[in-house]
Amino acid sequence: MDSPALSFLSGEREKAILLVVLLATILIFKRKWSTKKFQLPLPPGPKKLPLLGNILDMPKKFEWLAFASWGKEFNSDIIHLSVAGSDFIVLNSVKAANELFEVRSANYSSRPQFKVLNDLMGWDWLISSMPYGDAWRDRRKLFNDYLHPSMTQNYQPAQVEFIRKMLVQLIDSPEAFRATLRHTIGGIAHTMAYALPLKAENDPYIIQAEEATGSILEATTPGAYMVEVVPPLRYLPKWFPGADFQRRLPYNISLQKEFRNKPFEDVVERMAAGTAKPCLVTTCLSQLDEGQDTAKETVVIKDTAAIVFAGGADTTVSGTSSFFLTMLHYPWVQTKAQEELDRVLGPPGTRLPDFNDAADLPYVTAVVKEILRWGPATPTGIAHLASEEDVYEGYRIPKGSMVFGNTWAMLRDEKEYPDPDTFNPERWLKDGKLNPDVQDPTVAAFGFGRRQCPGSHVAVDALWILAATVLATIRVSKPLDKNGNPFEQEIEYLTGLMCHPAPFKCTIKPRSKKAEVLIRSVAEE
Template identity: 50%
Template sequence: MLAFYLTTGILGIIVLLLISLSRRKPSPLPLPPGPKKRPIIGNLLDLPTSYEWETYARWGKEYDSHILHLYAAGKDIVVINSATIANDLFNKKSSSYSSRPQFTMTSELLGWRWLISAMPYGEAWKERRKLFQKHFPASDGSIHKPRSMEFVRRLLPHLGDTQESIQELTRHTVGGIVLSIAYGIDIKPSDDPYISLAEQAIAGVIECSVPGAFLVDFIPALRYVPEWVPGAGFKTKAKRWRGLQERFHDEPFEVTKDRWANGIARPSFVEACLNSLEDGDNKKHREEVIKDTAGMFFAGGADTTVSALHSFLLAMLAYPEIQSKAQAELDQIVGTDRLPEFYDEERLPYLSAVLKETLRWRPVTPIAVPHLAAEDDIYEGYFIPKNTIMIGNVWAMLYDENDYPNPEVFNPERFLKDGKLNPEVRDPIEVAFGFGRRECPGKHIALSTLWITAASILSVFKITKAKNEDGSIIEPDMRYQSALVCHPQPFTCDIKPRSESAAQLIRSLSE
């Protein structure tokens, strides 16, 4: 242990000295306002380690600025609390604000360098993103919509008829949807090995994304500390997580490739890409690009979509009058003798408002994914140095009282006027999926999965608060966990068919 602390201490002092010597060149222009900096370490001790979006929003009020500057351990950080400034920088100046900061633990030690969302702006990123968008343009739902519908209809008979929690079942369903879209893999009804592998692999990334969780992210030279040195436990963790990362990257792809070679692959992203892969010098490289891009479906699409879906279920539980109103709209437009279809969506504005409010009320990714400034810039008289970590505070934007009065209250009516969606209210979708060239390319997949799951559940089930054995009501815990992707605390609920005709519809799905 002593050896580790000595090594860390010496390296720490060297790094702090280097940091103090390698400070950015001074600018005559001021940096955006922010908390007072201490010598060398700047705001390192001020940085919040949980619910940081709330602290950033509070600082915004204290310093009377929607743009803030922080400095910690050699890194400049700019926080943007307003949708207008996010648009000015991330969208209008996207060529300067589309890269990503690099983290030693995740990219180097765990080996997630291939993940589109972690890649710096450049050719490798462009190639993968282009491939994703070629196969899943926002205008074409012909692959993912039927697949979501199929999985949701398989889910319905299990709801209300099982000991498993609704959260577990919906998590399994969403995981199945994204794996199926990416690889055409069919999952088992429970304990599926692919889902389990993917979840374990992603758990490593989630643990690494807690700010300050691993010192090696601040002192990259620590990666050379041998694993046997007492205290270098991060190397042991990294080794185990790396193994999971490699299996997650390779196994589903190799299985799909085998099936494709034998002519038995189900239509999917990988299958379509392999169909159009031509022999030639760069075939190996093209295959790697397909494999990397496919891996992003689960990594980017599962936990995020699950978070939105669980927030929707929690809102329905906590606001029964809103649930009833959405069901009345479904009954009127869809009727009670069939399940909702995607073509119903346009005629269900109340349900659309409920889902917009879900994404606003409990933002899935409250600080999105940080970008990196590729060059020095000036914004509204403030200097933004090259290599600044740019944080878009999605939570602050979606809790802006000017756009959304009483933001704490779940109120879908705020998006409606005369029974229609009101185009004058800022759509949360503008920021909930991030910004500029790095905006989530799976947004339309997420939205349609969310819609068909919510519409189908509401059309046949009533969700109510669970009761204790003594008959008292269990109030759901409304708090949220703090993470890069936020989830509600686990909650219990009762879920029962709304009527005999609903029960019949549900039964017909398993016949």
């Protein structure tokens, strides 16, 4: 997703500036005369213009870099920005995030009102954007029950199967490795939720999930739609300049409905025919009391299955793409991990790793931890809502503020992670073993408080078994130019709420003839 994040200057400023000024005047006047704590200072931040606030300071892309830079400039782990009367709070440290999102979770567990995503597109059933309340709790409880850490082993066989069968596609079509990764990770998530038959390539369920997550990410990227700041813009006709969101609405609404309903209905049909396979939908529906009105519970099951499918795919795809990127640019890391795997498994092609090998592969685990730290999938995450006015470190946090945890800054903290910009799995090890004294990346990589991703352990498992399986059998290297020299490429990421590596090329080959035989034999099973 490469739509500019937190940018209010992408072609709509001239068309809506008068509305912004009017709205800002009303909101600022109202706040000034209503708050009882106005004498307390707001957190530091860039200097604000009258009425417009920081609208000209908002970065068009990679906003987490600007947020971290401002934190250093003002020597503060909490900063404040104002856009047309709306307050943005950014937390640049784990300490601040824990205090607000964990200790004071009652005040920071809700979400801002996503006018485009929820009100216009109809994605108001997503727990990631749903306000804190009974509907959110119903879906979150089912999500937690089904993806509880004690249930992890139930999903490992599907992870192993999909990833092992992925290997032959990688070596036969290395130029399409990113599509292969998306299909593999999407297939794992789909199997957990629905367990419907999937095509080997270009499966319509997987394609629809990619389109759906793209629509969600675009709509939740702050600044992507001016209507989020100026709500009256929602009433503009489709032909009006700046109303491009109106022209895309019919397709996005149709996509939302299809994604939510179609796979669920297909599973229900298979249950009636006796051909459905065990999954979230079948397990939960079979537990309903047939003698009671279960309409509400059925909707919760339908929504939760769709959330597992969508959420399980996109964040893990980001991590697996980062894995290939880092192996390409840090070949010595790849070599060291493969040496460890060869000591445990035998020479390439002897056997494939499984989860029982994890205790004997600390360096591979360190590689996975470093991927989560170095290339976080959601650098700023989705905003939390300050339900009531609050005070932190002597600074006032106004009621209704959108509060972001800058995951990127937290996982680049030089005090916790020396030389943080360098990809270095060694930082997680001490005397050849995992060092428990190093702050684990999951403190920030999967969100905070009651909004933390409940399936994070499943995502980490998928990334670990993928990394171990690929490293055991395949060598990732730089492609060669026409003169036979390695083709150099920059390390680049796309901006957006969900951060993926920019497209890059790599050479993917079996580590040995014996490894290729093993790869092809697994594909035929």
